[in-house]
Amino acid sequence: MAVVSFWLLSFVLCLFMIITSQASAQTCDNSRGNYTINSTYHNNLNTLLSSFSSHTEINYGFYNLSYGQGTDKVYAIGLCRGDLKPDECLRILNDTRVSLTKDCPNQKEAIMWTVECMLRYTNRSILGVMENQPTNHNYYDKNVTGSVNQFNDALESLMRNxxxxxxSGDSRSKYATASAKAPNFQTIYAQAQCTPDISSEDCTKCLEEAISIIPECCSGKAGGNVVKPSCRIRFDPYIFYGPTLKLDPDAPPTTPLQSPSTNNTSSQGKSNTSRTIIAIVVPVGSVVLVLSLFCIYLRLWKPRKKIESKEEDKDEDEITFAESLQFNFDTIRVATNEFDDCNKLGQGGFGAVYKGQLSNGQVIAVKRLSRDSGQGDMEFENEVLLVAKLQHRNLVRLLGFSLEGRERLLVYEFVPNKSLDYFIFDPIKKIQLNWQKRYKIIGGIARGILYLHEDSRLRIIHRDLKASNILLDEQMHPKISDFGMARLIRVDQTQGNTSRIVGTYGYMAPEYAIYGQFSAKSDVFSFGVLVLEIVSGQKNSGIRRGENVEDLLTFVWRNWREGTATNIVDPTLNDGSRNEIMRCIHIGLLCVQENDAGRPTMTSVVLMLNSYSLSLPVPSEPAFVVDSRTRSLPSSELTEHNSSQTRSSESTQNSVNEASITELYPR
Incomplete structure (x- = not known):
């Protein structure tokens, strides 16, 4: 009887997997219009889709094709799972095209997902465009055994990884698979994939939004599937993928495949056409080459003339690269209602920030630098030179600037939820930030700093990371702001020195505060302080213990050393994963080590936050801590390195806001 039951169960599981493997979903988009049978668009579509079988080269499962001209041009993308061989991928795509054209008989745009592949076509260019809609999802009827919360924690950690x-994949493949252990001897097998034509940032955004759907569609289920045009995720109680195809490390990134031929011209005609093209292109190309060399000569000669010009002219010339971002001053004045105090969002040493609305309805934040502030001019130069070149979802976006007379305006995207310190240090508002939101904020800040240090085309040290410089958008996603004190260094440069100490006391690394040595590890130290503030809900400036006041790093280290780390955690965090919270405290302590060599890089920090299989080193005593009675380095010891100190009204802690002009080094 036991043997019969075993085989019956195996049969049911196999049947379940077979049924699942045949599952598919499609969307026929009527909003893009319909085509008529035997029309030019219809014929182009048939020609394009039938050409899939002709592509036998290894393309790592991603195919981008187009055919036709003008409004009748058809674009198609095919994407297969990263473990499928080319012949199997093409076979499935050919089968899918038959089903898709049958299910969507006359729509100009349609998409179909099978278990292994996706095929979509449309009458508009879609290469490199991240799209979240339409979205489809389904789940297995099998429920999770044991604790659903523990299962969800394991699943969330796996999907983040x-x-x-x-x-992190390239333009050939953005695909990953892995498994993780869950309660009651369960194993979760999972996959994440993006179309490789989109950027890493867009891939991350698409996958994160897909993952956010899991609690809505698949909570308590042992398996689920979320598919979008630009990405897809899946998790199963059974392994459903094979070994991932290995990418050739010497092969160049994938280029768009050639479209099928659009004419039937004879070889003789092609030869004549080629000769004609050569006869035209060669002389034209020669002229273009000469003009290009002449322009390069002028470009190289221009900076020499700049040296002889006045300082004011030099300052203006250095921001000409961003002229396309320049706003008319009157436009901003109207948008802010003549800089009405009712629209003022804040006031700092640099000047005031106003909320405004452009004529197209876009809401903006305008930083109006003080007319009589020398540091304001420097901040303006830094932010225009640096921020205009940076694009990341965790950095505040510079929309443009305005110059008129002595007026200096910086125009940013409007971030509605103010800054992190507005919430995290307020006994009432901090309740709005549960652990899940705080954990996402920590991860977002880490990704933003990693982009500055490693992933952007510039290598930037922020030098003033603090809670008041972390803005929060509608979904409480963090955005790093205020680059007036940032420094740009060469790719091969590990650290820099300055006689002007800028930043905020309490967040400064010791080697920077005392000796003026700054590096990426200086930002890591500031990040570590931020993490401990987010977990504890306490300012780094001091925690009261009866009549005594203890700085945050001393407080955290004492409790960590005494085994009472739960005392560090904000009492309002009663919904969080204890393991995640303790791990974040551990990472925070590693980041604030006194010796910068002992601090992790931001690459390691992001990996630590996303992978629980990675063991963490044991932290040593943080910087500025000798014993439980010792406070952080007093600000008086910093004054010998910087005679110009100002207090930022955005923070209760002392900030040294004298920014130095950025030295630019091309990357």
């Missing part, structure tokens, strides 16, 4: 791995 897969997201980072998939997004």
């Amino acid at each position: 897969l997201t980072r791995t998939a997004a």
Whole structure:
């Protein structure tokens, strides 16, 4: 009887997997219009889709094709799972095209997902465009055994890890698979994949939004599937993928496949056409080459003339690269209602920030630098030179600037939820930030700093990371702001020195505060302080213990050393994963080590936050801590390095806001 039951169960599981493997979903988009049978668009579509079988080269499962001209041009993308061989991928795509054209008989745009592949076509260019809609999802009827919360924690950690791995792929493949142990001897097998034509940031965003759907569609289920045009995720109680195809490390990134031929011209005609093209292109190309060399000569000669010009002219010339971002001053004045105090969002040493609305309805934040502030001019130069070149979801976006007379305006995207310190240090508002939100904020800040240090085309040290410089958008996603004190260094440069100490006391690394030595590890130290503030809900400036006041790093280290780390955690965090919270405290302590060599890089920090299989080193005593009675380095010891100190009204802690002009080094 036991043998019969075993075989019956195996048969049911196999049947379940077979049924699942045949599952598919499609969307026929009527909003793009319909085509008529035997029309030019219809014929182009048939020609394009039938050409899939002709592509036998290894393309790592991603195919981008187009055919036709003008409004009748058809674009198609095919994407297969990263473990499928080319012949199997093409076979499935050919089968899918038959089903898709049958199910969507006359729509100009349609998409179909099978278990292994996705095929979509449309009458608009879609290469490199991240799209979240339409979205489809389904789940297995099998329920999770044991604790659903523990299962969800394991699943969320696994999917976060897969997201980072998939997004780190190149233009050939953005695909990742892995498994994780769950309660009651369960194993979760999962996959994350993006179309490789989109950027790493867009891939991360798409996958994160797909993962956010899991609690809505698949909570308590042992398996689920979320598919979007630009990405897909899946998790199963059974292994459903094979070994990932290995990418050739010497092969160049994938280029768009050639479209099928659009004419039937004879070989003789092609030869004549080629000769004609050569006869035209060669002389034209020669002229273009000469003009290009002449322009390069002028470009190289221009800076020499700049040296002889006045300082004011030099300052203006250095920001001409961003002229396309320049706003008319009157436009901003109207948008802010003549800089009405009712629209003022804040006031700092640099000047005031106003909320405004452009004529197209876009809401903006305008930083109006003080007319009589020398540091304001420097901040303006830094932010225009640096921020205009940076694009990341965890950095505040510079929309443009305005110059008129002595007026200096910086125009940013409007971030509605103010800054992190507005919430985290307020006994009432901090309740709005549960652990899940705080954990996402920590991860977002880490990804933003990693982009500055490693992933952007510039290598930037922020030098003033603090809670008041972390803005929060509608979904409480963090955005790093205020680059007036940032420094740009060469790619091969590990650290810099300055006689002007800028930043905020309490967040400064010791080697920077005392000796003026700054590096990426200086930002790591500031990040570590931020993490401990987010977990504890306490300012780094001091925690009261009866009549005594203890700085945050001393407080955290004492409790960590005495085994009472739960005392560090904000009492309002009663919904969080204890393991995640303790791990974040551990990471925070590693970041604030006195010796910068003992601090992790931001690459390691992001990996630590996303992978629980990675063991963490044991932290040593943080910087500025000798014993439980010792406070952080007093600000009086900093004054010998910087005679110009100002207090930022955005923070209760002392900030040294004298920014130095950025030295630019091309990357």
